[in-house]
Amino acid sequence: MDITNDGTVTSECEFVSENEVATNTKRKKRKNQKGSNKKDDAKPPRPAPPSTSEAHDHMKKKRSIWWKHFEKTEVIDVVECIHCHRRIGCASVNGTTPLKNHVIGWKQNPENIDKKQKLIDLESKTRISDDGSTETTTVPRLWEFNPEVIRRALARMLIVDELPFSFVEREDCYSTFIKERKRLLNIFADLSSRVCLTTDTWTSGQNLIGHAGVIIGRSVEKLLIEWNLKSILTVTVDNASSNDLATNHLKKVFNHWEGGVLKGSFLHMRCVAHILSLVVKDGLDDVNLSIKKIRTIVKYVRSSPARLQKFKACIEEEKIESKSLVSMDVDTRWNSTFLMLEGALKFKRAFSNLLLKDSNCEKELKKCEGGLISEADWTNVSSLLPFLKIFFDATNRFSGSRYVTSNSYVQEIFGIGHVIDGFTKHTDMSVKTMAQKMQKKYKKYWGDADKLNQFLFIAGVLDPRRKWKYIEWVVAENFNKDTAAIFLIKLEHNMRSLFDMYHSAMPQKEHDEVSSISSSSVSNAMWGSDVMDIDAMMTKRFEMAMGSSETNTRKTELDKYLGEDREPMDLHFDILTWWKVQRCRYPIFSKMARDILAIPVSTVASESAFSTGGRVLDCFRTALTPRMVEALVCTQDWTRTSYNPIMVDDLLLEIEKIEEGLNDLTLKQPTIIIDEIVDETSGIADLT
Numbered sequence: 001m002d003i004t005n006d007g008t009v010t011s012e013c014e015f016v017s018e019n020e021v022a023t024n025t026k027r028k029k030r031k032n033q034k035g036s037n038k039k040d041d042a043k044p045p046r047p048a049p050p051s052t053s054e055a056h057d058h059m060k061k062k063r064s065i066w067w068k069h070f071e072k073t074e075v076i077d078v079v080e081c082i083h084c085h086r087r088i089g090c091a092s093v094n095g096t097t098p099l100k101n102h103v104i105g106w107k108q109n110p111e112n113i114d115k116k117q118k119l120i121d122l123e124s125k126t127r128i129s130d131d132g133s134t135e136t137t138t139v140p141r142l143w144e145f146n147p148e149v150i151r152r153a154l155a156r157m158l159i160v161d162e163l164p165f166s167f168v169e170r171e172d173c174y175s176t177f178i179k180e181r182k183r184l185l186n187i188f189a190d191l192s193s194r195v196c197l198t199t200d201t202w203t204s205g206q207n208l209i210g211h212a213g214v215i216i217g218r219s220v221e222k223l224l225i226e227w228n229l230k231s232i233l234t235v236t237v238d239n240a241s242s243n244d245l246a247t248n249h250l251k252k253v254f255n256h257w258e259g260g261v262l263k264g265s266f267l268h269m270r271c272v273a274h275i276l277s278l279v280v281k282d283g284l285d286d287v288n289l290s291i292k293k294i295r296t297i298v299k300y301v302r303s304s305p306a307r308l309q310k311f312k313a314c315i316e317e318e319k320i321e322s323k324s325l326v327s328m329d330v331d332t333r334w335n336s337t338f339l340m341l342e343g344a345l346k347f348k349r350a351f352s353n354l355l356l357k358d359s360n361c362e363k364e365l366k367k368c369e370g371g372l373i374s375e376a377d378w379t380n381v382s383s384l385l386p387f388l389k390i391f392f393d394a395t396n397r398f399s400g401s402r403y404v405t406s407n408s409y410v411q412e413i414f415g416i417g418h419v420i421d422g423f424t425k426h427t428d429m430s431v432k433t434m435a436q437k438m439q440k441k442y443k444k445y446w447g448d449a450d451k452l453n454q455f456l457f458i459a460g461v462l463d464p465r466r467k468w469k470y471i472e473w474v475v476a477e478n479f480n481k482d483t484a485a486i487f488l489i490k491l492e493h494n495m496r497s498l499f500d501m502y503h504s505a506m507p508q509k510e511h512d513e514v515s516s517i518s519s520s521s522v523s524n525a526m527w528g529s530d531v532m533d534i535d536a537m538m539t540k541r542f543e544m545a546m547g548s549s550e551t552n553t554r555k556t557e558l559d560k561y562l563g564e565d566r567e568p569m570d571l572h573f574d575i576l577t578w579w580k581v582q583r584c585r586y587p588i589f590s591k592m593a594r595d596i597l598a599i600p601v602s603t604v605a606s607e608s609a610f611s612t613g614g615r616v617l618d619c620f621r622t623a624l625t626p627r628m629v630e631a632l633v634c635t636q637d638w639t640r641t642s643y644n645p646i647m648v649d650d651l652l653l654e655i656e657k658i659e660e661g662l663n664d665l666t667l668k669q670p671t672i673i674i675d676e677i678v679d680e681t682s683g684i685a686d687l688t
Contacts (some may be wrong), residue, residue: 066099081106125587152176159636173483177631180638185227193234194261194595196269199243200606213245220246221253230259234455236269236600244268262494263499266455272398272409273602275445276416280334280391282382283438291337291378294344296368297351298326300361307358314353322346324525336390341381348378380430387431389418399604404575406459411466414474417442449479449487455599458495462593464567464578499558502592556590 052109070079070088077091081101084106088098155176175248188195199220201211224230230253237243251264260267284291301311308325315322326347329340351373355362365372394412398405420442423435446452460471471491475484555563567573575597583590626633 063518064096064099066096067102069103070099070291090342090449098218130354156635156639159632173635174628174631175631176639177635180635184638188229193591193598194231195229196234196236196595196599197232198600198603198606199234199246200603201240201242211240211242214249216242217246217249217253230257231256232259232267233261233595234269234453234599235267236271236603238271238274238603241600244472262497265494266453268454269453269599269601270445271601271603272413273604276391276398277334279438279441280388282441283434284334284337285437290373290380291341293365293368293370293373293377294341294381295329296336296365297354297361297373298328298340298344301326301354302328307361310356310358311347311350311419312348314357315347317351318349320347320350334388335392335395338385338388341388342385345382345385383428384434387419387423387435390416398602401600401605404597405601406456406597407463407575409456409601410460410471410474414448416477417478449475449483452487454491454494455596456601457491458498459596459599461495461562462579462596463575465569467566467575468562469566496558499556499589499592503556503588506588506591557586561586561589612669 020664037146067077069083070081070090073080073087075087078087079090080087083101086102088102090096090099124136127137129135145507155173159176160175197220200218201216220235224232232250235247236252237247247268251260251267254260254264301307314323321473324343326343327336327340355365357374362372371375386388394416397408397412420435420439422433424439426432426435457471457475460466460474461468463470471569475487475491479487567578579593580599581588586593
């Protein structure tokens with residue numbers, strides 16, 4: 001090994017190039033030159049380090065994925081989480097480990113949601129960047145599991161969908177009933193108006209309570225006490241004889257409570273839809289044979305999917321365009337019979353074609369009384385439909401539960417009577433005979449003026465399109481002169497007595513408010529802002545002097561209302577809105593109108609509520625107690641938030657679509673589709 005003069009070491013095993021030697025020589029010269037400068041010159045001051053803010057601004061580019069969850073703060077080595085706004089130290093000594101631990105450990109971080117779990121709910125969030133641009137992202141909405149909400153939702157599902165109790169404990173259903181009941185009790189506690197009732201009875205397999213009139217009346221009395229309802233105006237019931245005894249019992253109870261109106265003289269309200277059904281059934285007896293034949297062939301078509309498919313083929317051959325098919329009727333509901341006949345007439349030629357191609361259909365009809373359908377049968381049915389449609393439309397209008405029906409009672413009922421009178425003179429004997437039978441039944445219920453409920457005539461007076469003149473004309477048209485005169489005298493007397501009752505029940509505070517309006521207007525007329533009005537003062541003194549002799553002739557709100565002109569006849573007239581607007585002009589009379597116009601003229605509302613009773617208390621649930629049956633039936637009716645009026649037509653077209661879909665399932669492979677539905681009020685995801 002040899003050492004050269006410039007300090008380079010060489011050996012046999014190591015060879016250094018000339019360039020490397022030159023480089024090392026230059027380095028040593030610079031080093032020696034710096035050493036000589038230190039000895040000759042003073043040590044220069046050390047340059048100041050950059051400020052902390054400059055160092056913070058000139059940080060190296062953040063390459064770690066955890067920096068996207070944080071943003072800088074005014075403090076060095078401290079950042080703030082963009083999710084929870086917590087500040088974390090980020091000194092370079094520790095690296096990004098604290099940031100990583102915070103992001104991973106925070107359970108509410110959207111990125112920590114299990115990727116295998118379905119997103120229950122999504123929401124949009126807008127983020128503003130440093131340059132002012134906005135970015136909208138969709139992230140899962142954070143929610144908290146609440147077992148109480150889940151239990152209430154399960155109970156509501158069991159009640160509404162009529163599921164067995166194996167889905168959820170029955171006590172949850174009863175607690176739901178108690179909560180809904182308390183909510184209604186609070187509403188009734190603040191109610192200032194009178195209440196109109198509708199009642200209905202249904203038979204269960206238990207037969208715990210009989211249908212005797214006194215038992216029904218006492219049951220209603222007990223419920224009214226429990227619900228703290230004593231201001232009852234009317235009770236609408238069907239035509240059962242037991243209901244007469246029940247209403248007589250309730251009349252005595254209400255008079256004892258001093259809650260009866262006009263001593264309960266018009267408490268009993270008969271269901272108009274039920275009476276119309278009796279009228280139509282009596283008229284259909286003579287043409288019942290033709291209806292039976294059509295019912296037989298319709299039943300044959302609807303009895304199996306194969307027969308229905310043959311019938312559809314006949315419809316296509318006859319080129320009949322119709323979106324609906326024939327529907328079966330219910331013997332106890334004539335309106336369903338009307339719909340069946342109306343649908344069968346459209347497919348008359350298709351039925352004839354089916355009889356030619358299907359021998360089994362012909363054999364089935366021959367078993368029926370009268371044999372095959374003849375042309376006379378189709379003629380009888382076609383002549384009846386226009387007549388029956390009048391009753392069908394009237395029943396649908398009376399069966400509404402979301403609009404006023406009492407004001408149209410007089411017009412509808414006496415209009416139907418006029419139509420029946422016209423059909424008694426029809427040239428077709430079958431129609432004439434049917435109309436005569438209907439007229440007999442009609443006169444039984446609406447031919448005697450003493451049996452009519454005068455509250456419904458007062459409701460007609462409260463319609464500003466008709467008023468007293470219209471009622472006076474209708475009564476004169478349908479009764480003889482003496483009967484009409486006596487009835488109108490009684491009607492006017494009862495109407496004024498009812499108005500006086502509402503006037504006396506008006507609080508003194510409201511009396512003062514009404515009188516203050518008139519006194520303030522007179523004071524403003526007498527005195528201007530600064531100058532006395534002599535004419536107004538003398539006029540006021542004259543009115544005060546003559547007031548004692550003219551007090552008895554002063555007009556009431558009732559007189560003012562009857563004296564004004566009638567509103568124009570508009571089919572889209574909203575009577576409730578009209579009275580709401582006129583409430584300031586008729587403060588007393590408007591309260592009377594509020595109660596009278598609320599009278600239901602049919603029991604469809606209660607019948608629809610109790611229609612589920614047979615399904616709630618079926619043969620598999622006969623062990624349920626009356627308390628639980630009440631909870632299930634009532635809560636189901638309360639929780640079904642349907643804002644459409646209750647109609648008699650049971651959506652037969654929808655049923656037909658469902659049946660067609662079921663028939664298609666026989667030809668197709670069934671599939672199950674699970675949709676995720678989000679309940680925004682409770683944050684619960686249901687699968688249907």
